[in-house]
Amino acid sequence: MLRSIQSSLRRSTTGASSTHLLRRFYSSDSAPERKVAVLGAAGGIGQPLALLMKLNPLVSKLSLYDIAATPGVAADISHINTRSEVNGYMGEDQLGKALEGCDIVIIPAGVPRKPGMNRDDLFNINAGIVKSLCTAIAKYCPHALVNMISNPVNSTVPIAAEVFKKAGTYDEKKLFGVTMLDVVRAKTFYAEKAKVPVEGVNVPVVGGHAGITILPLFSQATPQANNLSYEDIEALTKRTQDGGTEVVVAKAGMGSATLSMAYAGAIFADACLKGLNGVPDVVECSFVQSCITELPFFASKVRLGKNGVEEVLDLGPLSDYEKQGLESLKPELKSSIEKGIKFVTES
Ligand SMILES: NC(=O)c1ccc[n+]([C@@H]2O[C@H](COP(=O)([O-])OP(=O)(O)OC[C@H]3O[C@@H](n4cnc5c(N)ncnc54)[C@H](O)[C@@H]3O)[C@@H](O)[C@H]2O)c1
Numbered sequence: 001m002l003r004s005i006q007s008s009l010r011r012s013t014t015g016a017s018s019t020h021l022l023r024r025f026y027s028s029d030s031a032p033e034r035k036v037a038v039l040g041a042a043g044g045i046g047q048p049l050a051l052l053m054k055l056n057p058l059v060s061k062l063s064l065y066d067i068a069a070t071p072g073v074a075a076d077i078s079h080i081n082t083r084s085e086v087n088g089y090m091g092e093d094q095l096g097k098a099l100e101g102c103d104i105v106i107i108p109a110g111v112p113r114k115p116g117m118n119r120d121d122l123f124n125i126n127a128g129i130v131k132s133l134c135t136a137i138a139k140y141c142p143h144a145l146v147n148m149i150s151n152p153v154n155s156t157v158p159i160a161a162e163v164f165k166k167a168g169t170y171d172e173k174k175l176f177g178v179t180m181l182d183v184v185r186a187k188t189f190y191a192e193k194a195k196v197p198v199e200g201v202n203v204p205v206v207g208g209h210a211g212i213t214i215l216p217l218f219s220q221a222t223p224q225a226n227n228l229s230y231e232d233i234e235a236l237t238k239r240t241q242d243g244g245t246e247v248v249v250a251k252a253g254m255g256s257a258t259l260s261m262a263y264a265g266a267i268f269a270d271a272c273l274k275g276l277n278g279v280p281d282v283v284e285c286s287f288v289q290s291c292i293t294e295l296p297f298f299a300s301k302v303r304l305g306k307n308g309v310e311e312v313l314d315l316g317p318l319s320d321y322e323k324q325g326l327e328s329l330k331p332e333l334k335s336s337i338e339k340g341i342k343f344v345t346e347s
């Protein structure tokens with residue numbers, strides 16, 4: 001069981017050949033030392049994500065930080081028989097220690113949605129949390145890759161960028177909004193509808209991470225299914241855009257996606273680790289600083305390398321339906337980005 005989770009973590013869009021490469025070059029004995037921190041580690045996402053990162057043989061030190069309950073989570077996870085040393089840190093005065101020497105910082109800290117809310121309704125609380133955590137990152141591990149999970153991602157990523165700019169540490173190659181859950185959902189929904197095994201499916205998802213800003217590119221899905229109508233594609237697009245709300249409604253006041261998010265976050269962090277370690281051709285979708293549209297941040301396929309973002313890949317050929325979706329999402333995404341920027345520049 002443990003081995004099969006580990007081997008699925010080793011798999012990425014690069015597929016079986018990278019699994020083979022990793023086995024050859026990055027067994028836990030020869031993998032470089034990598035410290036990964038999870039901020040918000042005692043939360044609904046934080047706990048299963050910490051567990052999955054503990055199972056990742058590319059991690060040598062796992063640092064679990066939260067404002068409450070981390071000693072218990074860390075003690076529990078530390079008994080698992082894998083490579084990494086686990087340490088728990090609780091409260092602001094331990095944040096520096098949690099971050100020192102980090103290669104990757106994953107941030108799922110902040111409040112989740114309740115039914116009837118949209119992601120932007122979380123801005124007032126989460127913007128401040130993200131700002132203070134990023135201020136500490138700039139001070140204690142300015143060279144770390146940052147994987148931002150806290151919502152609204154369309155605004156929290158620009159907030160992080162502005163905090164780092166103010167501190168003089170901003171490197172656009174190292175800041176990632178985690179949109180992997182949209183890809184995970186698009187793959188599942190597409191595989192179900194096209195009746196193909198999900199393991200072999202890939203679907204790029206571009207734009208942002210809220211409602212219509214989430215734009216799955218089913219015209220580029222692999223394998224291409226001939227059995228899907230225009231209406232099927234419309235329905236799949238809508239379901240992917242509303243995937244978060246589907247979970248919020250089903251949880252009925254008990255929060256939003258945690259388990260699937262932990263899975264998605266672990267896959268994305270694993271891809272970042274592989275990139276840092278020099279594994280070639282690691283490509284995943286992420287919300288990053290971008291020139292591929294007129295918007296300063298945009299989610300698209302990104303090639304990961306030793307310094308973080310190696311290349312932001314362009315959108316490729318879009319169907320007319322996707323072209324329309326792209327134009328429709330721009331005003332909302334632009335305003336969420338500007339809201340994040342202003343939160344820091346005007347404070
Ligand atoms: N990017 C995505 O695809 C995606 C998916 C799901 C959820 N989310 C977002 O992730 C965030 C967390 O969701 P959750 O379900 O884990 O929430 P949760 O309430 O279960 O956990 C959040 C954790 O953050 C901690 N926290 C609060 N302030 C903190 C601070 N200053 N420093 C460190 N930790 C702090 C809390 O103590 C708590 O343990 C939410 O904003 C949610 O909307 C994003």
Ligand SMILES: O=C(O)C[C@H](O)C(=O)O
Pocket residue numbers: 112113119151181243244245247248256257
């Ligand atoms: O929907 C949410 O509020 C959480 C997250 O962004 C998701 O997509 O599941």
